[in-house]
Amino acid sequence: MAKQSYQAPTGTRDFYPLDAAKRRFVLEAWRRASIIHGFEEVDGPTFEHLELYTVKSGDGIISELFSFTRDGGEKAYALRPEFTPTLARLYATKANSLPKPTKWFCTPTTFRAERPQRGRLREFLQWNVDLIGDNSPQADAEIIATCVSVLAGLGLTPQDVRVKVNHRQALADWLTSRGLPTDRHGDLFKLLDNKHKMPAPQFAQAIAQFGFTIEQADVFQKGIVRVTVDEVLPTGQKTDHVVDLTYFSEAVLPLSKELVAAGIIDWIDFDLSIVRGLAYYTGMVFEVHEASGAERAIAGGGRYDNLIELFGGPPTPAVGFGMGDVVLSLVLQDRGKFPTDEQVLELAGLRPDVYVLSNGMPEAELQVKPIVAQLRKLNIHARSTYKTTRNVGKLLQEAASMKARVALIVESATHATLKNLTTGEQTQPTPLPQAIALLTQRPA
Amino acid sequence: MAKQSYQAPTGTRDFYPLDAAKRRFVLEAWRRASIIHGFEEVDGPTFEHLELYTVKSGDGIISELFSFTRDGGEKAYALRPEFTPTLARLYATKANSLPKPTKWFCTPTTFRAERPQRGRLREFLQWNVDLIGDNSPQADAEIIATCVSVLAGLGLTPQDVRVKVNHRQALADWLTSRGLPTDRHGDLFKLLDNKHKMPAPQFAQAIAQFGFTIEQADVFQKGIVRVTVDEVLPTGQKTDHVVDLTYFSEAVLPLSKELVAAGIIDWIDFDLSIVRGLAYYTGMVFEVHEASGAERAIAGGGRYDNLIELFGGPPTPAVGFGMGDVVLSLVLQDRGKFPTDEQVLELAGLRPDVYVLSNGMPEAELQVKPIVAQLRKLNIHARSTYKTTRNVGKLLQEAASMKARVALIVESATHATLKNLTTGEQTQPTPLPQAIALLTQRPA
Numbered sequence: 001m002a003k004q005s006y007q008a009p010t011g012t013r014d015f016y017p018l019d020a021a022k023r024r025f026v027l028e029a030w031r032r033a034s035i036i037h038g039f040e041e042v043d044g045p046t047f048e049h050l051e052l053y054t055v056k057s058g059d060g061i062i063s064e065l066f067s068f069t070r071d072g073g074e075k076a077y078a079l080r081p082e083f084t085p086t087l088a089r090l091y092a093t094k095a096n097s098l099p100k101p102t103k104w105f106c107t108p109t110t111f112r113a114e115r116p117q118r119g120r121l122r123e124f125l126q127w128n129v130d131l132i133g134d135n136s137p138q139a140d141a142e143i144i145a146t147c148v149s150v151l152a153g154l155g156l157t158p159q160d161v162r163v164k165v166n167h168r169q170a171l172a173d174w175l176t177s178r179g180l181p182t183d184r185h186g187d188l189f190k191l192l193d194n195k196h197k198m199p200a201p202q203f204a205q206a207i208a209q210f211g212f213t214i215e216q217a218d219v220f221q222k223g224i225v226r227v228t229v230d231e232v233l234p235t236g237q238k239t240d241h242v243v244d245l246t247y248f249s250e251a252v253l254p255l256s257k258e259l260v261a262a263g264i265i266d267w268i269d270f271d272l273s274i275v276r277g278l279a280y281y282t283g284m285v286f287e288v289h290e291a292s293g294a295e296r297a298i299a300g301g302g303r304y305d306n307l308i309e310l311f312g313g314p315p316t317p318a319v320g321f322g323m324g325d326v327v328l329s330l331v332l333q334d335r336g337k338f339p340t341d342e343q344v345l346e347l348a349g350l351r352p353d354v355y356v357l358s359n360g361m362p363e364a365e366l367q368v369k370p371i372v373a374q375l376r377k378l379n380i381h382a383r384s385t386y387k388t389t390r391n392v393g394k395l396l397q398e399a400a401s402m403k404a405r406v407a408l409i410v411e412s413a414t415h416a417t418l419k420n421l422t423t424g425e426q427t428q429p430t431p432l433p434q435a436i437a438l439l440t441q442r443p444a
Numbered sequence: 445m446a447k448q449s450y451q452a453p454t455g456t457r458d459f460y461p462l463d464a465a466k467r468r469f470v471l472e473a474w475r476r477a478s479i480i481h482g483f484e485e486v487d488g489p490t491f492e493h494l495e496l497y498t499v500k501s502g503d504g505i506i507s508e509l510f511s512f513t514r515d516g517g518e519k520a521y522a523l524r525p526e527f528t529p530t531l532a533r534l535y536a537t538k539a540n541s542l543p544k545p546t547k548w549f550c551t552p553t554t555f556r557a558e559r560p561q562r563g564r565l566r567e568f569l570q571w572n573v574d575l576i577g578d579n580s581p582q583a584d585a586e587i588i589a590t591c592v593s594v595l596a597g598l599g600l601t602p603q604d605v606r607v608k609v610n611h612r613q614a615l616a617d618w619l620t621s622r623g624l625p626t627d628r629h630g631d632l633f634k635l636l637d638n639k640h641k642m643p644a645p646q647f648a649q650a651i652a653q654f655g656f657t658i659e660q661a662d663v664f665q666k667g668i669v670r671v672t673v674d675e676v677l678p679t680g681q682k683t684d685h686v687v688d689l690t691y692f693s694e695a696v697l698p699l700s701k702e703l704v705a706a707g708i709i710d711w712i713d714f715d716l717s718i719v720r721g722l723a724y725y726t727g728m729v730f731e732v733h734e735a736s737g738a739e740r741a742i743a744g745g746g747r748y749d750n751l752i753e754l755f756g757g758p759p760t761p762a763v764g765f766g767m768g769d770v771v772l773s774l775v776l777q778d779r780g781k782f783p784t785d786e787q788v789l790e791l792a793g794l795r796p797d798v799y800v801l802s803n804g805m806p807e808a809e810l811q812v813k814p815i816v817a818q819l820r821k822l823n824i825h826a827r828s829t830y831k832t833t834r835n836v837g838k839l840l841q842e843a844a845s846m847k848a849r850v851a852l853i854v855e856s857a858t859h860a861t862l863k864n865l866t867t868g869e870q871t872q873p874t875p876l877p878q879a880i881a882l883l884t885q886r887p888a
């Protein structure tokens with residue numbers, strides 16, 4: 001009978017040690033940036049009641065979900081496609097006893113039942129950062145700064161990636177002033193959000209229905225509507241734009257000042273064409289893109305002041321963003337910023353602190369296992385061979401191939417030498433307790 | 445309209461910051477023990493093709509799974525109830541290019557569609573540690589030592605928990621020598637595995653069908669069949685047992701020597717009644733229990749030399765175990781070994797390195813946000829207030845309630861003082877760059 005072979009489901013990933021170490025590298029960067037900005041970790045179930053997802057997104061979301069029921073008429077569940085509904089549920093449940101503001105982050109696995117494409121898998125990690133209970137531009141800026149902190153910490157620069165910022169309310173005010181009724185804004189936002197997926201003539205025709213000229217359509221689609229910081233700040237020069245910046249400047253001026261104070265204004269483009277598809281944003285919105293426009297958005301978010309109430313909580317302002325691991329990793333690779341495999345493995349702790357061997361004498365060899373056990377009890381990453389050879393040269397080769405920092409060579413029942421495998425330096429034979437003490441003094 | 449409130453699905457957990465910090469405490473203990481013992485992290489998808497789970501466990505497993513299909517005739521999937529099938533798939537796929545032995549760990553979320561009870565949820569974390577490609581007792585001992593390393597690292601002692609070790613092949617050989625046909629062993633193993641769930645008379649009656657006396661039934665059920673290390677090691681005294689220890693002693697003698705070398709023999713009970721329910725174990729099996737018998741098993745595992753082949757790989761010996769976070773946490777709480785909330789939060793990094801405030805002078809206040817931003821760029825956990833008050837006393841109270849280590853008080857446009865919030869010590873006004881440099885010299 002031919003052996004059957006099994007594969008991972010389409011759009012999911014297997015993580016062998018190097019893959020898992022790379023994922024951990026990204027996770028740790030997310031985690032550290034969250035913590036130094038004062039966010040605390042939360043999490044929820046991997047699956048929720050299906051109805052939690054239709055509250056915010058309507059029944060249209062169901063086809064994009066992995067949903068299931070249990071036998072015996074239990075309720076329907078779905079794997080989480082995003083964390084925000086869980087976050088809103090958590091906050092709404094304990095709103096009265098939580099601090100103001102509440103600052104939460106999470107790095108959950110999330111799931112989309114879509115056709116997998118470059119940068120879009122069916123299972124991926126999404127970093128979520130949310131600041132709840134504060135409606136100030138300072139909160140908006142702090143959210144963007146936390147996002148930029150990870151990008152900078154991973155070695156990306158404002159030349160590699162751009163943070164495109166817009167303001168949903170400013171855009172809405174401008175559209176209203178142009179005579180577009182509020183109930184048609186959503187349709188226009190959807191169109192703007194899909195602008196890169198449409199040929200120019202088709203986009204121009206579609207946007208004409210909202211009262212925009214071909215020239216304006218071109219500007220929206222190409223993103224040349226980008227507004228510089230100087231134009232937004234009151235000291236700056238206003239240049240002529242095919243769109244009216246008045247509403248926009250008013251809305252983002254306080255935010256701009258906060259972004260300057262946070263030291264991240266270099267990363268920012270104000271871009272009137274960024275709307276974010278999701279209907280629930282109420283103020284500032286932003287997306288992070290690779291500078292040349294390659295790849296999908298690295299991150300996206302904004303202010304959502306009505307959502308907590310929608311999930312049964314008190315009216316509560318909130319701002320946050322999500323960043324997936326798939327596109328981020330692609331951009332780091334595109335830009336040559338991902339650490340080498342060796343660096344990633346070392347960062348994951350996979351480089352042994354010490355490799356223990358003996359000189360082959362039976363009384364020395366007897367000490368190897370107990371010494372390895374003793375070192376591990378002292379929280380030291382210790383290894384020894386699984387091979388049958390006791391040839392010192394071959395074993396030291398194995399130690400070097402594992403990138404062990406030090407070799408402890410047992411020379412007798414009572415003494416060992418330590419060999420620094422980077423410099424080649426070797427100690428005189430030392431009593432075993434002393435040799436072990438020398439190892440524990442090294443930074444682990 | 446009354447507001448709707450939403451709950452997490454039955455048997456799943458919400459993790460508010462303290463809960464998430466406790467979970468991280470356990471995860472980090474697992475991770476560190478894995479790494480110092482030379483295991484490398486792997487992972488797979490959260491859901492797999494349903495058939496991956498029936499390979500090992502038969503169709504009987506389906507009712508315990510959260511399974512689902514996608515519209516359009518795609519294959520059936522299931523949330524992973526355990527990691528071993530994924531591990532076997534990963535190994536079988538790349539068996540030829542993987543090192544011998546391959547040492548892997550994983551800390552996945554796993555799912556069981558059972559009725560939730562104390563110590564048993566529908567979603568939980570399970571630490572998996574596996575050593576593949578080595579059939580030696582040394583490998584068996586290393587797996588048990590890695591498990592004990594976490595228990596000891598979490599502050600548990602051999603008085604708190606016991607590692608109960610048995611040998612499936614030794615038990616089978618003994619049963620065969622007693623005349624029980626091989627094809628009936630599985631039924632007896634199942635009965636032994638359920639011994640604690642049955643009243644004594646019922647158990648005695650059931651085990652009588654396998655040729656055991658009431659006296660022997662009592663011994664099996666109460667676990668007094670426990671064998672001491674001295675009886676197993678050849679130097680030791682043999683005492684009379686109602687069961688024949690000959691086969692057992694032969695099978696576990698080499699393992700016992702390795703457990704002595706690994707320095708963990710104090711934790712071990714040899715217990716003939718431990719069989720592990722899963723049919724696929726082929727040699728050593730073990731379970732970790734709270735010493736008084738409270739709670740479910742903390743961990744369980746053993747040798748499974750036929751499994752990799754079952755998943756399409758070459759014949760490959762393997763040994764491993766799983767430990768869930770739910771029972772472990774209950775035992776730590778029962779035994780008073782869980783760190784205090786304050787300790788857990790500090791270990792999770794949630795204690796700020798510095799709290800930045802000003803003395804209230806406008807030119808000093810203007811520096812607060814840029815300094816916070818600068819400190820965070822230096823990877824320092826920095827916070828400031830969201831309150832409108834600029835009263836130094838009130839702000840220092842807030843800093844203390846956050847458990848910040850240091851307060852940086854901006855005194856002018858150019859100078860600041862540093863106040864150690866543990867000792868109360870305060871510096872003289874210092875130029876800002878120097879004050880920041882002092883902070884970065886502290887261990888972060």
